[in-house]
Amino acid sequence: MREKTYCSDCVNVLIAGNPNVGKSVVFSRLTGINVITSNYPGTTISFTEGFLNFQDKKYRIADVPGIYTLEPVSKAEEVAVDMLRSGEIIVNVLDATNLERNLNLTLQILKLGKPMILVLNFWDETKHTGIKIDVKKLEDILGVPVIPTCAVTGEGLREVISQLSFARASSFKFNDSEKWQAIGGIIEKAQTVFHKHHTLLERLSDITIAPVTGLPAALGVLFVVFNFVRFIGEGLIETVLEPAFTNYYMPFILRLFSSLKIDFLRGILLGNPPVVMESFGVLLTGVYVPVVVVFPYILSFYIVLSFLEDFGYLPRLAVLLDNFFHRLGLHGYSAIPVMLGLGCKVPAILSTRILESKREKIITIILILMSAPCMPQTAMIFSMGARYGMKTVGFLLAIIFITALIISYLFNMIMKGDAPELFIEIPPYRMPNFQILSKKIWLRIKDFFMEAMPMIILGIFLMGILDILGITAFISSTLARPISYLLGLPREIAAVMILGFLRKDVSIAVLAPFNLSAKQFVVAGIFLVMYLPCVASFFMILRELGIRTALKIIFAIFIIALSVGSLLNLFL
Template sequence: MKIKVILFGHPNVGKSVIFNKLTKLTAIVSNYPGTTVEIYEGTLEYCGHQIVVVDAPGAYSLIPRNEAETIARKILFDENYKIIVHVVDATSLKRHLHLTLELHELPFPVVLSVNQVDKEERLGIKINKEKLEELLGIPVVFTVATEGKGLEELLKTIITIAEKLDNKYLVRKTSTEKYLSRIEKYISPKLSSKNKIFSKAIAYFTVFNDKEYSHLRKNIPPAINLEEIANKIVTNRIKVVEDIYREAVQEGEEFFKVSLVDSLLVHPVKGLIITTSITLAIVWLTLAVIHEIAHRIPSMIYYSIYKKIVWEQLNKILPENIVKYVLIGDNPGVYSSMGLLTTGIFFVFFMILPCLIVLYFVLGVLEDSGILPRLIVPFDCPLRRLGMCGEAILPIVAGTGCSIVGVFSTRILKTKKSKFIASVVQWIGVPCMAEQVMIWFVLGSHGPAYVLLLYIILLLVTILVGFFLNTVIKGVEEPLVVELPPWRKPLLENVLAKTFLRVKEFLLRGTPLILAGILFVNILYYTGAINALAEFTSPIFSGLFNLPKDTVVAIIVGILRKDVAVGVLKSVAPQLSPLQMLTAITITTLCFPCIGTLVVSLKEVGAKQTLLMIGLMIIVTVITGGILGLVSSIKP
């Protein structure tokens, strides 16, 4: 028998840990059609049954407030018969029971997985499993997902339910029955045959004026006060949750003690200072590891082994034509050859991939330890003024390692507005690790004050652009709702599993895009289009930016690699004053992102939004470069 299981629940409750423990490395990562919300699906064989497990995006309610929650609900509605495993945190059970009762409105069996029960004793919490099952009318399984405890019982419960579709857990009388039955009677005739089995749930969504089903309200007589019914349902549900919790759970004194660390981290002022320091420490430590392990060593392997085997041998074999130019280029330099088998392979497997492995590993440690949600809270207020939410700090931090990763990471953001602004920030205000190394090498030769001035300029530009976009783009960010999970020791197995899945996704989706971008730039070089563009734009650079013609090609090369562009500027350094070098590097940073980031942006935010980003980027670059050019032209 094939059994479909949906892991459902709030973010940060251990769904992904259960998913990884059950499916191992069989997971397939995909985006829900038309979105960038990730869906994880894996399979396992157990007792002669094939169990398909889907890890739905985290959701606090079935009435969605963002794209992730919308997709989470669609997963429940799109699939055929399934078993819902509602994963909850044992240390905050009361908050989760509201969603449990919402899931009761669906025509599918529900299993409650009370996770992290090992934290119960430490916090003085005692959950009566049998009483909880009796009051909810669904099976309850205690789990400690990080240690694999309870997962065997969870699988046995799933199979028992699947083999007895008419079991007592499938048909449930809920506390909303008396309110929703009247509404269901009016809307049911208007539903498609596919949705009729969801009529009770849709009646619930209609009462609460859910965007997707609000049109059904016109079928309900005006005499029925939907707002009054909604208030009664909420009041009743709160009472039911309180009653269940009071009868099934005992709390000790330890439960009410707030961690001093947590109280400091979520403080609007102290928390911002502490988390900023933590974030910078994590970023720079990660960058140091990337530079030493994920960049230096792969580069040595490439130059000492791969280059000799591939470039030198193919250079002897291939005739002098466009095929050779496309595959290995006509220059042995890894950055300047732009061949698919030289520059392309180096970028993907010897530079980006090692960086991704380190970054995703660090991200996994931060997630599983409980640090990540605590970084989000204090950044929420300042970032919200720029049109983003606190979660946007995560792709910004990731972008300091690699801009491609930063743009990829914006998919965790819940609104299109926040994703767009965060992507713009990645483009103009967040130099990647490789570029920062070159900035210190080239601009730092004039003194650290110029590097500091560059960072101040980028920060000011980012803030001004954020304020502007937040003003002109419609849409309001939802209030931040983030559950602070208990502090825990990350398990290496789980961190490695998540790292593997994320890296695999990049290899399958990102690699073709990056290679296609390199091929495009390769053709521009082959046809001489880049040189023609340099000639065409040189008057602008000389007149507006007060830069010599030789800097044009370097900045255009930034379309391929920002760090290479900064490095090329070193060759024209004798012609430039310190202020001119600052101007040139600022323009290089603000101007077009590297080709990999550009191509990934096309996929993540769409062609229309990417074109808007390009237009905005050009305007910002011209204004900023013009001001710096004017300053650098002033004679002392």
């Protein structure tokens, strides 16, 4: 991770500062490299570097993860501190609305004696928060260039670039033991604070983090998110993607390969029969699943998620749900992937990367997979379950949720270790910048197409081969009898299971012709939600956890789904 691009005549510039002060936005602005930024601490986990040419000088710029102090507490901070020592110029980014605390790190950095410049970011916010900073005075005291910026709009960044060659070691002297007095002295001279009223966003912040009002607010947010995701996702599928696929793409592909007579190749490319949802053709199903089924939900989810991230809602949600997640041996931060999983499991599994230990990742993925169906499947359960009444549907979903809780609780007991106590800074709410937001959504979509989609296509390709070799048919005929017996469902359930691997929502829909009783519907619904992840998420888990762990988890979940289904069949 720390290898460096070779560039002998480059000047090493490091962007350093407290978490969530906008270092990554400054970095993107300087280098033109897009990195994911958000309004919560710790978005930058590994470091990124880029280059900048200015007036015959070449700079290699690195975005250092945020740190509060040069005395490292965690592994990530250790890396950051090591990096700082290797830099030639340090660009110290500060949150101008929080000068006193940010200067703590600045004073430690200037003790390194390296040439540096200070960037006072969020300059625009100081105006309406009643803070006035005398930039000239600060420059005089510290003896380094100080530049006010608003990185999201790009204001002041040109100035930062042109000041790079004026970076110098600070002349400010102080005793380590009197660090805070020194900071107090600087603040007194360079900053004036006016009285100000609570802003609307601050009030909103208080409301959404205090448990009494925060939990209902969280439910409200969840409700809006769901409806938005469904509206955009389903809209895209029904009006754009599905018609485009069936009316243009599919006939085109079929015509293109109409003269292909080799059955084996036809089977692999188009599927046999060439019907999208009944076979595994790479060119048809392999494109249909990621593009038509998953992509719309990925897009709509990322739109909402990115907005909530930049607004600053997610750390508040993490705090609200921390207690609940701690009982499962997790951190409040696991709330984010689990919430994503209510929409689509694919981005949810991807986002478990923010979690530190493999243990946390495993339990979170189990929760993602088991706690609720994905959005399309939920919709299908509701529409199919309507004829049995909402009580039945509610019962079905409740059983799924309770099972997930019990299982992750058990996994937590088996797997040693506990998540550390929550300790995070809660950033103020900020109105997201449209340009930065759209760039971020674009980056994530690109990531989906570059990283996730090949996995899904590969998965469907492998499934196709199994299908052609007759292995799938063998498995389903072997499983049909025991499974239908255990669950009290028609034999065809085996075929539905295979289908559900491709599209979990359709697997519920095809239950319609069987005229199931309410009990059978509940058993079938619960089983089909839990038994296996869909092909797309299956290969995501494989990639995130490695093949052995992934297979173990999936096998365990299958057994659990079968047991729960059998028990319900016995006792309902």
